Amino acid sequence: MKIRPLHDRVVVRRKEEEQTTAGGILLPGAAAEKPNQGEVVAVGNGRVLDNGDVQALAVSVGDIVVFGKYSGSNTITVDGEELLILNESEIYGVIEG
Amino acid sequence: MKIRPLHDRVVVRRKEEEQTTAGGILLPGAAAEKPNQGEVVAVGNGRVLDNGDVQALAVSVGDIVVFGKYSGSNTITVDGEELLILNESEIYGVIEG
Amino acid sequence: MKIRPLHDRVVVRRKEEEQTTAGGILLPGAAAEKPNQGEVVAVGNGRVLDNGDVQALAVSVGDIVVFGKYSGSNTITVDGEELLILNESEIYGVIEG
Amino acid sequence: MKIRPLHDRVVVRRKEEEQTTAGGILLPGAAAEKPNQGEVVAVGNGRVLDNGDVQALAVSVGDIVVFGKYSGSNTITVDGEELLILNESEIYGVIEG
Amino acid sequence: MKIRPLHDRVVVRRKEEEQTTAGGILLPGAAAEKPNQGEVVAVGNGRVLDNGDVQALAVSVGDIVVFGKYSGSNTITVDGEELLILNESEIYGVIEG
């Protein structure tokens, strides 16, 4: 099963966080802040401008992206895995190198 | 009886959720979260842009779509069946494969 | 007496609801939810776009339309009958067949 | 003394309401709801569009217009008479016939 | 000393109100509502449209204008006199004759 995002939406697999502190203590899920990074899994065709032109997105499948701390509340479960659905405008940048 | 949605509206039949837990316990209606997926039943002619052009919608009748958890409060009962009326902008993507 | 709506406004005669339950009990007015359907009685010339063009409305006199549950608070009494004044954007679709 | 409204403003003389009930009881001013109808007394040159063009208004002096129940709080006293100053967008339609 | 307002701003000298009631009783300042009329003292070059064009204002120096009851809180003291600074959009119309 796959999801084809519409327009300027981007599907992202959130990076998993180490659940242990530097001292090796295991943190319960609720105590660990979810990382605001992830891998792009699918991208829409582009943003529709006021004049009807479509602007291709600036991120590609496989990119590691950083998004806002308060983004990422829209999710969908695909094949048992929870994925995020973001607007491109919620993505700050791409991690490189 | 049919409904012809205007402009960028989409009529969606919400997917029914299994009302039993993995362990086989029947959940009462209120306890089960409604699934934010459904099948497109009808689509409008398209979104009217600022310059008056009409942009055809990116979803078609028969598509299985995912929409926001907080979307789906606008409903209409057609032939005894409750259908959702969404704006295309409330639809995140289309499930494929 | 007639009302000529301006621009993208639509005058609608709200559908009357059966005031009895399935079991035949008469409901007092306040207990029955008003139906969010009605018949178009008059339509404006069209919506004025940013560039000054006028876009004709997508509904016509005689159409049976569905509108938002929270629309319909603007009313006018014409010849003793209460009619609704809606923006076309408050109308979800047209009932056909 | 006259007032020349600017742009898309319209000066309206609110219709006076009968201050007696059907049974002939005189209502004090505060108890009677003010009618949301009136006669157009003056109109502006038109609405200035984003591109600088001026769009003439769709109402004329002498028209009987219907406006929103919550419109009409901007008033001016001209020769001892209180008149309303509305935006054309606050006017729903024109009463005819 | 003079003030040259920018763009679509207008400098207005508020009309002084008679501080006595019809019966001749002198009202203290706070009890009298300030009149929402005044004389235009200076006008800006015009409103800058989205396309960069400048639209000249529809009021001129010397005009007696009416403005919103809740406008007029932006003031400047020029040569000991308090003047209002309004946007043209806060002005309803011009008193004539």
Next chain:
Amino acid sequence: MKIRPLHDRVVVRRKEEEQTTAGGILLPGAAAEKPNQGEVVAVGNGRVLDNGDVQALAVSVGDIVVFGKYSGSNTITVDGEELLILNESEIYGVIEG
């Protein structure tokens, strides 16, 4: 050290107020209202319009400007002096003569 403001921002040195009343009583800082006037120290290249054109600002270095009473909370300390950073839209006009 200098600051080059971006786009439609303007750097202003707020006018100092006499800290004594008419009767010669020295007011503590907090009791005196800060004057909403000042001298332009630097201006940006201009406002970027929707179509990408740049509109030069209507104020110049050395102008004495009046701004809103509630503007002026964005400050920067340059060489030990506190300067205001305003948008041109917060400036009402220029004092002349």
Next chain:
Amino acid sequence: MKIRPLHDRVVVRRKEEEQTTAGGILLPGAAAEKPNQGEVVAVGNGRVLDNGDVQALAVSVGDIVVFGKYSGSNTITVDGEELLILNESEIYGVIEG
């Protein structure tokens, strides 16, 4: 590891503040206000205008910029260093000389 900001975003390394008062007393982190200045580390390709054109940003890598006191809450940790992600519109100006 590097971050490539999208569109009109700018990555900034916030200036470190002296953590001692004039009198030499060491301030704990929470007591010192964070400086609203920093060095540009990376810039996006530019802001996408309504017509689809891309407007290059007015700041460059290495610029020392001033931003709003309430900006700077969006951060990313790159190689153990916390960096800010700003919109160009949050940047007031560039420090020169």
